[in-house]
Amino acid sequence: DGLSGDGARSRAMGAGARQVSGAPAHSDATRTSPSCQLLCNVHQTGQSWHSQPPLEDCMRLNPSFAGIALRSLLAVDLWASKRLGVCAAEGSAWGGARPLMKVVEVSGHGLPWLLGTAYGLCQSDSAATREVLLNLLFALLLDLVLVAVVKGLVKRRRPTHNKMDMFVTISVDKYSFPSGHATRAALVCRFVLHHLVLAVPLRVLVVLWALIVGISRVMLGRHNVTDVLFGLFLGYALYSVVEYCWLSPLSAPALFALWSS
Numbered sequence: 487d488g489l490s491g492d493g494a495r496s497r498a499m500g501a502g503a504r505q506v507s508g509a510p511a512h513s514d515a516t517r518t519s520p521s522c523q524l525l526c527n528v529h530q531t532g533q534s535w536h537s538q539p540p541l542e543d544c545m546r547l548n549p550s551f552a553g554i555a556l557r558s559l560l561a562v563d564l565w566a567s568k569r570l571g572v573c574a575a576e577g578s579a580w581g582g583a584r585p586l587m588k589v590v591e592v593s594g595h596g597l598p599w600l601l602g603t604a605y606g607l608c609q610s611d612s613a614a615t616r617e618v619l620l621n622l623l624f625a626l627l628l629d630l631v632l633v634a635v636v637k638g639l640v641k642r643r644r645p646t647h648n649k650m651d652m653f654v655t656i657s658v659d660k661y662s663f664p665s666g667h668a669t670r671a672a673l674v675c676r677f678v679l680h681h682l683v684l685a686v687p688l689r690v691l692v693v694l695w696a697l698i699v700g701i702s703r704v705m706l707g708r709h710n711v712t713d714v715l716f717g718l719f720l721g722y723a724l725y726s727v728v729e730y731c732w733l734s735p736l737s738a739p740a741l742f743a744l745w746s747s
């Protein structure tokens with residue numbers, strides 16, 4: 487019919503699926519696995535593989551716009567992350583800065599934040615400080631659980647150029663989406679800015695710290711850019727949840743009574 491390439495292949499396939507199997511386009515026959523359907527068609531008609539392109543081939547030739555956009559984004563992400571992983575190893579372009587980046591990594595790690603907050607809680611003798619620290623502890627735990635759940639669901643592998651020499655990890659930390667450091671940095675940053683009275687230069691420093699923690703994840707080769715961007719977004723959004731569920735002697739009297747006893 488004068489058509490060539492994808493259009494002709496798609497049309498040939500569509501017609502083939504209806505005529506050869508003798509079934510409507512959405513019957514059980516067309517819902518079987520593509521390769522099985524193809525073998526069945528070839529068996530029934532004696533057609534060659536060339537005259538009947540497999541269904542899966544057809545799907546790849548007609549991907550959705552969202553599919554193309556996602557694949558392109560992921561390709562750019564992998565390419566950019568590899569280029570930006572300049573401290574991924576001692577021999578990398580900025581390998582000399584790796585020890586400093588690892589200090590930044592520890593500053594955003596969950597363990598020092600959890601231990602520090604728990605210690606502060608034990609030491610505090612003011613009810614107001616206790617309330618803030620208790621909520622920070624709740625936020626940090628919620629963050630750990632949320633990140634572990636998302637990592638476990640998405641199961642995106644860390645970049646191949648990452649050296650797995652991280653300070654204290656848990657099993658899901660073999661996965662990279664989202665960056666736990668980035669979520670924590672954004673969460674803690676918003677929390678501190680809302681609950682601590684700080685001079686402007688210190689507030690700027692807190693924001694810079696959160697950004698540097700995020701950037702260092704890519705520079706160390708631990709994460710792809712999208713892991714960090716989504717992590718920052720998740721941590722930022724999580725703070726709103728923490729604010730919404732704010733624990734106080736009014737909303738959680740049992741918890742506070744337990745603590746004061």
Ligand SMILES: CC(C)=CCC/C(C)=C/COP(=O)(O)O
Nearest residue numbers: 596597654655659665666667668
């Ligand atoms: C062991 C504890 C308490 C927390 C684990 C913190 C950790 C290692 C998170 C992984 O962060 P990235 O996803 O940014 O690599």
